[in-house]
Structures are given as C-alpha cells and as structure tokens.
Amino acid sequence: DIQMTQSPSSLSASVGDRLTITCRADQNIDTYLNWYQQKSGRAPNLLIFGASTLQSGVPSRFSGSGSGTHFTLTISSLQPEDFATYYCQQSHTTPLTFGGGTKVEI
Amino acid sequence: QLQESGPGLVKPSQTLSLTCTVSGGSISTDDYYWTWIRQSPGKGLEWIGYIYFRGSTYYNPSLESRVYISVDTSKNQFSLSLRSVTAADTALYYCVGQDSSRYFFASWGQGTLVTVSS
Numbered sequence: 001d002i003q004m005t006q007s008p009s010s011l012s013a014s015v016g017d018r019l020t021i022t023c024r025a026d027q028n029i030d031t032y033l034n035w036y037q038q039k040s041g042r043a044p045n046l047l048i049f050g051a052s053t054l055q056s057g058v059p060s061r062f063s064g065s066g067s068g069t070h071f072t073l074t075i076s077s078l079q080p081e082d083f084a085t086y087y088c089q090q091s092h093t094t095p096l097t098f099g100g101g102t103k104v105e106i
Numbered sequence: 107q108l109q110e111s112g113p114g115l116v117k118p119s120q121t122l123s124l125t126c127t128v129s130g131g132s133i134s135t136d137d138y139y140w141t142w143i144r145q146s147p148g149k150g151l152e153w154i155g156y157i158y159f160r161g162s163t164y165y166n167p168s169l170e171s172r173v174y175i176s177v178d179t180s181k182n183q184f185s186l187s188l189r190s191v192t193a194a195d196t197a198l199y200y201c202v203g204q205d206s207s208r209y210f211f212a213s214w215g216q217g218t219l220v221t222v223s224s
Contacts, residue, residue, distance in 0.1 A: 001168075034210040043200055043214035044151070050208060087151060091209030095166040098151040 006099035023088035032092035126201030
C-alpha cells in the first residue's frame with residue numbers, strides 16, 4: 001500500500017493567517033492526490049483533486065500544488081469556517097489510502 | 107445524495123450489513139464507482155472497496171476475505187456486508203460516490219456509526 005504522511009498533525013492558527021499543510025507519499029503518485037476538509041460531526045468534503053484542481057464551489061483561497069511524492073495544501077487567508085481537519089488521499093494505486101489528517105485549530 | 111442505513115450495533119463474529127440509497131441521480135452511471143469508506147479513531151480513514159453498477163467490484167486486500175459489496179440498480183442502492191466482525195471494525199461507515207476516472211471521492215453520505223459489542 002502507498003503510505004501517505006501529513007505534517008503537521010495539528011496546528012494552531014488565527015483568522016487571516018496563511019497556512020500550508022504538507023502531504024508526502026512513499027512512492028511516486030504523479031498528481032493523483034486529492035484533499036478533503038472534514039468539520040466536526042460531518043463527512044469529509046472534497047476540496048482539490050488532481051493535486052491542484054479546485055472542486056466546484058470551493059473558495060479560491062484554497063490551492064494545492066505538488067507532484068511525485070510531495071504535495072501542499074495552502075489556505076491563503078484563513079477564515080473562521082476553515083477550522084477543521086484536512087486529509088490528503090492518493091488515487092494513483094489501489095488500495096486508495098489517506099493521510100492521517102491535519103487538525104487546524106484556533 | 108447518499109444515505110446509509112443499517113443496524114448501529116453488531117455482535118462480535120456476526121455480519122455487519124449496511125445499505126446506501128442514492129438519490130438525485132441514477133446509480134447506473136459510468137461516472138462513479140460506489141464505494142464504502144470507514145473512519146475510526148485508531149485507523150483513520152480506510153477505503154473498503156467499490157462496486158460498478160454493472161457489478162464488478164474491487165476490495166481493499168486488508169478486508170477482502172470478509173467483505174462483499176453488492177448493487178441493486180432497481181432500487182438505486184448498494185450494500186456492504188462485512189463478516190466475522192470484531193471490536194476493531196467499530197467505526198463510522200460512509201457510502202461514497204467515487205469518480206470513476208480519477209478515483210477521488212466526490213459525494214459522501216452523512217455516515218453511520220456501527221459499534222461491535224456483545
């Protein structure tokens with residue numbers, strides 16, 4: 001299985017901050033990398049697919065980059081509704097696997 | 107939209123059975139595979155497997171010996187069976203629409219908690 005490692009596992013931030021979350025794969029996954037946001041008590045919600053393509057309806061303050069084994073999710077200006085847990089997921093090889101999550105707290 | 111249904115409590119060694127009802131669109135589409143994912147504090151998010159509306163399946167090898175996913179196109183539903191459950195199978199189970207070309211998870215049910223306990 002492809003192992004996905006996110007860092008940090010949690011962080012504290014303030015409204016207006018620029019935030020970067022890192023996801024690493026233990027083998028080359030090209031741009032088959034997706035990002036999800038999960039708020040407390042809710043299902044995950046797709047933010048970005050293909051490493052950098054914003055899902056319809058997702059605010060433009062979210063962006064993704066990377067290829068191969070190193071990927072980042074950036075929130076340009078953190079908003080109150082962005083406090084949540086973020087997961088990366090590789091879709092290069094089955095079984096599909098997720099990172100362990102990054103919890104963004106106030 | 108997707109909605110899970112099924113028992114919230116299953117005894118050890120028995121079979122966990124869940125159904126997902128797809129509404130607002132047909133399950134008979136080439137755009138999606140119909141997928142089960144579970145989430146537990148200990149193992150995080152775990153992809154269980156998927157079914158295509160024509161019946162082909164793919165399961166996570168870690169669960170393959172115990173998992174069966176089926177589809178009923180007449181009811182716009184798909185189902186999960188997980189045999190010989192233990193406490194380690196206690197989790198929040200989601201049914202999900204998985205993009206069939208890029209394998210990302212586009213549409214999620216709200217999730218249903220299944221507890222394995224006697």
